[in-house]
Amino acid sequence: MAKQAKESISFAKLTLGQIAAGLGVPTWVVDGDxxxxxxxxxxxxxxxxxxxxxxxxxxxxxxxxxxPVFRRHITDAYLADRLDLPDLAPALKAEWLPPRPxxxxxxxxxxxxxxxxxxxxxxxxxxxxxxGWNIAELDQEIADDRARETELGLSFSGKESSDD
Numbered sequence: 591m592a593k594q595a596k597e598s599i600s601f602a603k604l605t606l607g608q609i610a611a612g613l614g615v616p617t618w619v620v621d622g623d624x625x626x627x628x629x630x631x632x633x634x635x636x637x638x639x640x641x642x643x644x645x646x647x648x649x650x651x652x653x654x655x656x657x658p659v660f661r662r663h664i665t666d667a668y669l670a671d672r673l674d675l676p677d678l679a680p681a682l683k684a685e686w687l688p689p690r691p692x693x694x695x696x697x698x699x700x701x702x703x704x705x706x707x708x709x710x711x712x713x714x715x716x717x718x719x720x721x722g723w724n725i726a727e728l729d730q731e732i733a734d735d736r737a738r739e740t741e742l743g744l745s746f747s748g749k750e751s752s753d754d
Contacts, residue, residue, distance in 0.1 A: 614642055633694065640691055652686045660684050689722030 603621075610617040616635035618624050624632070661682050667673045668681070675681050693699035703720075706712045718725040739746065 615639055629694070643691075647686075647688055656686055657684065687716065687719040690720040 606621045607617050610620040613620070616639055618627060618632075618635070619639065664673070664681050665678065668675060668678050673681065690699075703712070703717050707714060707717060715725045718728055738744075
């Protein structure tokens with residue numbers, strides 16, 4: 591009986607590995623078992639997995655679902671006279687920027703974003719969008735926060751106030 595149990599566990603692990611391979615994902619995505627993983631092995635498996643997810647998003651999800659649904663919604667709103675637009679064509683274009691996946695080391699990720707901005711490899715708008723935020727809303731929140739802080743005499747810069 592014990593031999594059958596061991597063989598069953600081996601068979602189940604083998605089957606899960608084959609399912610993961612067929613789906614093109616790391617085994618731990620299917621079974622959730624990270625007991626045999628370390629930082630390097632997780633990272634090595636995660637990078638190609640994220641590339642496959644990105645490929646799916648931009649080559650399947652966006653062109654086959656998001657764009658048609660978006661165009662239909664905008665066209666319906668335009669035809670129902672709910673949009674005040676002189677021309678429909680510009681409104682039918684959308685830029686899809688999904689949020690960036692969570693990082694293992696957020697400090698290094700923020701440093702990389704800072705360097706990409708400094709080197710002109712990305713825009714602040716793209717960097718903010720990759721975090722899942724709208725730049726106009728974020729900028730307004732920052733301006734509102736700074737105005738409120740000034741009004742209340744608050745400073746969150748980490749420096750002591752010079753008004754003492």
